Amino acid sequence: MKREIPLIITSIAGIVFAVSYFIPHYPFGKAENIFGDWISIVSAFAIWLGMLNLGEVSLRKIIRKTEGWQLGVIVLVSMLVMLIIGFSSVFNAISSGTSHMAPGTGLKWMYDYTFSPLSATMFSMLAFFVASASYRAFRARSLEATLLLVTAFFVMVGRVPLLDPIVNALGITDFPFFSAVADWIMTYPNSAGQRAIMIGIALGITSSSLRIILGIERSHVGGDA
Numbered sequence: 001m002k003r004e005i006p007l008i009i010t011s012i013a014g015i016v017f018a019v020s021y022f023i024p025h026y027p028f029g030k031a032e033n034i035f036g037d038w039i040s041i042v043s044a045f046a047i048w049l050g051m052l053n054l055g056e057v058s059l060r061k062i063i064r065k066t067e068g069w070q071l072g073v074i075v076l077v078s079m080l081v082m083l084i085i086g087f088s089s090v091f092n093a094i095s096s097g098t099s100h101m102a103p104g105t106g107l108k109w110m111y112d113y114t115f116s117p118l119s120a121t122m123f124s125m126l127a128f129f130v131a132s133a134s135y136r137a138f139r140a141r142s143l144e145a146t147l148l149l150v151t152a153f154f155v156m157v158g159r160v161p162l163l164d165p166i167v168n169a170l171g172i173t174d175f176p177f178f179s180a181v182a183d184w185i186m187t188y189p190n191s192a193g194q195r196a197i198m199i200g201i202a203l204g205i206t207s208s209s210l211r212i213i214l215g216i217e218r219s220h221v222g223g224d225a
Contacts, residue, residue, distance in 0.1 A: 007215045013038075014213035055079065085110055151185055158182025 013035045020028035058072035086100075089107035093100035101108050138149040158178040211217035 011213050011215060014209060018209075018213075051079065082110065151189075154178060154181045155185055 016028060016031045016035060020032040023029075024032075055076060058075045061069045061072040062076070085106040089100045089105045092098075092105070093102070099105075101111070134152070137145065138152055139145060158180075159182055208217065
């Protein structure tokens, strides 16, 4: 029954969500709201479970002094600091009737001066990885790579004012060729490729959802797929 009950709940919830999309009336609409509340409750517990698992893994790494155990110390300290500041900000907000993210609160300060700079740093580092991957992908070793290189050239030149100093030095005020080509590429070939990818993703989601609803996909309950 440890497998059957989760499969039954998953199948019923999946069927209700699918049917309520086409028939958003009673009883399917009401059932969708109930299952939506359940999802919020389970997600809240899943966050705590993930946090406890992260703490356990980091603590085990620190105790055993395995490779990178110093990072585990940083993770535990950061998590405890954010928990203390977060709970204190929430309790103060409840008692004072204000928002826990109001200016001047500890959680707002940590978000603005710790989380946001770290996020900006991470995405800034991703730019260098993208540049490195682009260099490897744009090497014209085949017809496909050559098309990718030419397309990327027109898009980057059309989107970035790279030629503005040269154009201004020549006294040309209107030079729409590269921007027009870039707009055409982004409007037609790029949109067509994105739609094809989205259609493939939709078919994959539909296939996976049907496997879960029908009980064919059993890996999410600990069984074999």
